[in-house]
Amino acid sequence: MAGEANKRQKREDHRNAVNKETGSPQLPRKKLYRQRAHANPFSDHVLDPTSPADMDWTLLYPAFTFERLEPETQPHAKGLTTVRRMSKNVEIADIGCGFGGLLFALAPRFPDTLVLGLEIRTSVTEFVQEKIRALRHQNASEGLYQNVACIRANTMKFLPNFFTKGQLSKIFLCFPDPHFKARKHKARIVSITLNSEYAYVLRPGGIVYTITDVEDLHKWMVEHFEAHPSFERVGEAEQEADQCVDIMRTETEEGKKVERNKGVKFVALFKRLEDPPWP
């Protein structure tokens, strides 16, 4: 098919141009990174890291690193070596960040907090990464967008590989795949069993933000979070006072699309409670 080959060629040319190290990085074009909206969360992904300790965040957030002398880790080594360390840890995670609309809105509002987007689709992840590179370059004088990064990940399987217990203060689940069919419900990003993992990476008082245009999925998410003893739903007054809710409604790519189609957006926030004492 000539059209297909042509399209692929265009994508490649574009990416090569964007990826070029010389000169100033340019903003990537979304249409050349499109990918079908669904991915199978159960398929075998060979993705790093093995554990949070193995994750090298310094490459993702170079502006939030410092160097220090530490003893060498090799056995019997006595010398000191220079190691690059993070001055901060990631605290906000956007799970299924898509083309990154929320990330780019959050980054300037929380300049001192590290924001991470996690996306399962390779091309889409690449788009966000290129956009971050370009935005960092364009805003180099103000030092903006240094606190945002994006990685490819299957969070349904590997969330604890990235974050330690209680590391996060906010998790966003924006317009997740609704998986309409009943036999696909296990693939939904919210389930009573998976909520235990969100509770694990969230600190007490941390918040899970959910938004969707599918009422049934909204009800499902509310039902499953409310049934989980580690979460309670945030009241409406507190919800509307949260600046992130507004950003989530207006800045996400899907949020904009629903706006254009005159759809309804359902929002629900859930607070991570303290663990009860042992029985």
Next chain:
Amino acid sequence: MEISFQPGPKPHQPSQITQEGDQGNEEPEGPPGKRRKLDTSPEKPPNVTKLLVSHSNDHVVAVTGEDKCVRAFAVSSDGKLEQLSQRCMPKRPCAITLTADDNTILCGDKFGDVYGLPLLSSPEADAAAARQQEEAASKSFVPSATNLTVHSGRNRKALENQLKSANQQAKTKEPLKFAHELLLGHVSMLTDVAFVAFDEVTSLDRKPRSYILTSDRDEHIRISRAPPQAHIIEGYCLGHKEFVSKLCLPKPGILVSGGGDDEVFVWDWRDSRLIDKISLRNAVFKTLSKRPGQGATKVAEDDVTIAVSGMWTFESAARNETRVLVACEGVPALFHFSTLNVGDEQHPTNLEVLLLSGNPLDVAVLEDSIIVSIDNCHESGSISVARQDQTTTPRLQAFEYASSEKDPLNFSWRPDERLDGYLQKANSQPTAEPVPDPKALADLLYGIENLRKRGGEEAESS
């Protein structure tokens, strides 16, 4: 097939397993075109895939694979088994254990979920559960999508069709008609479940605490609190690069985990801290290259893959130490080490080998000896080649861990003649009739290596 030793009749006579469970086999939820593994001959009794004896030795829990049934048996004083209940799970159970008080069966399934089932089911609780399930199922069907959420013409049409066939879709799942509780779940296939209870000693007092440890195909070991707080995850032991298939707790604070990696990992699991790694690779390679009749087909070291299929704890009173026994799929030996010096860099743990006459399938631990069930259908060291000397190879072999009189410090495993009388009866039984299909038999006995991920996923469309 796992075999647990009981003096007297073998605990899992196929004839004792009734057939009623097969009804649970029909799953109405799948779409019609989807290919599913269904047993083609429903009159064949299902195979026992897991077997467990309660701490009190009064009960036996068995899982039959084809019908996904969890069966509880009472053990009578003359060693006979009487089936008390059979409960068919929504997905095939692949790991079971009992809580320390023997009240609850913890059952992990292929879907990654762990359910708690009372060992002894009460009719009242089951009826209540059935009622509750039916109420939930009888809710009228409402399609999840609306005209606001679907935008393309084709999707609108699909929605219309969904509305039309709403009534047929209403029943998607056969409700479970017995008391059960979903305790926790992984997104990947669950491989093992362990329950630990011990006293946490603080400066002030002792507090009894219990945990559930679970492992999955995606390299995770999860530490959760025991019910009623099973929703709280205390930590993870992360470090495996391949699937984790077995968990073993030789001491309350020590966890040994094994799977598709070359090493078994030793953890201080309460701190999620890796203490030691013990490599099996060399020992496995040596065992495979020196098995008898090997001559022509030499094993290349690179071709050796390790899939841990079983781990057991053995307390040696004579030597005052705890040993962990490890079996690898298709390797005719048991590998064992002492937990005395794990993590001590000055005294690296020494892995020892007990060579067997065939592939070990399961081990039962007695006071100072072990009974190993040997695969007498397949060639030693192979999971596919049929064995020539099936009738002369004993299925069960006993070993005792003892020192010789000449050298009282030198302990080793030697055949245990004291148990020959018991074993003879089992070993003289003829092979089951009809002879099972070789492929089906191999699948039943050797499924661990299949957990390994095959590459090529990265080729997905972009």
